[in-house]
Amino acid sequence: MKGLVIRNTGSWYTVLTDDGETVESKIKGNFRLKDIRSTNPVAVGDRVGIIRNAEGTAFINEIEDRKNYIVRKSPNLSKQCHIIAANVDQAFLIVTVNYPVTSLTFVDRFLASAEAYRVPVVLVLNKTDLLDEDDLRMQQMVAELYENIGYDVLQVSAETGMGIDRLTAMLDGKVSVFSGNSGVGKSTLLNRLIPGLKLRTAELSAAHGTGTHTTTFSEMLKLPGGGWAIDTPGIKGFGSFDMEPQEICGYFREIFHFSKDCRFGNCTHTHEPGCAVLQAVEQHYIALSRYNSYVGMLEDKDEAKYREAF
DSSP: OEEEEEEEOSSOEEEEETTSOEEEEEEOGGGGGSSOOBSOSSOTTOEEEEEEOTTSOEEEEEEOOOSOEEEEEOSSOTTSEEEEEESOSEEEEEEOSSSSOOOHHHHHHHHHHHHHTTOOEEEEEOOGGGOOHHHHHHHHHHHHHHHHHTOEEEEOOTTTOTTHHHHHHHHTTEEEEEEEOTTSSHHHHHHHHSTTOOOOOOOOOTTTOOOOOOOOSEEEEEOTTSEEEEEOOOOSOOOOOSOOHHHHGGGSHHHHHHHTTOSSTTOOSSSOTTOHHHHHHHTTSSOHHHHHHHHHHHHOOOGGGGSSOO
């Protein structure tokens, strides 16, 4: 029997079968013996095969090939990854310039990982209704930075509904994963997009202005216009996984564009003479924040360095 994994609550997976049933399932033990360097060999969005048992539950005995996935380094097991979602058409990264502040380093690491695994990303700048004039200017600068690189950027308010119509149109008929730091309003946004959903939301920490985890597991939610939204727990850091240093340039679109004019084919864009990337940074064709994110990914695999917003 075949089906789609629509929820993962830890050791149990809810599978929506091709017959329309939902079956609580576990992984057969032999999956853990395979060479899968992941804390979750099965992810929400996976197509799987299951074997029913007499108790009404099932074992997952097959995972179909994935077309793509979003992956991050496991925060506790540095040599393993955590698959956020599989077989997605696009990812919506929910970002806030305040209440709380989302680090641009976090944004860049998410974008680079998505580029590596061929997942288109839309940046959603939320909580526009809370921003003062200075914050609004900052938000516009962030929007223009990523739009100039070639990313779609939406400025929205989950509370007032500003910009939601455009977001809704982009979701119809597609499988979309929603990700972001805790407290950026992801659950509030999904509640607006899916009437009657009533996901739990929480106030920011008064002491630190940071979010608290309200989503504790990943789940696929059916959208009114067709398609699915994958709700995921908020994440603090986004460590890159399984990227070779020479590949990282290719995951920063504008850096890759200028790298073609470097004097040396193996240029690392950090110190070499005749480096077109360094020249582009000096001439402000490449944002310093983006270049610093690139260098950070080259030099440092320690995810903890990227947990704090700047």
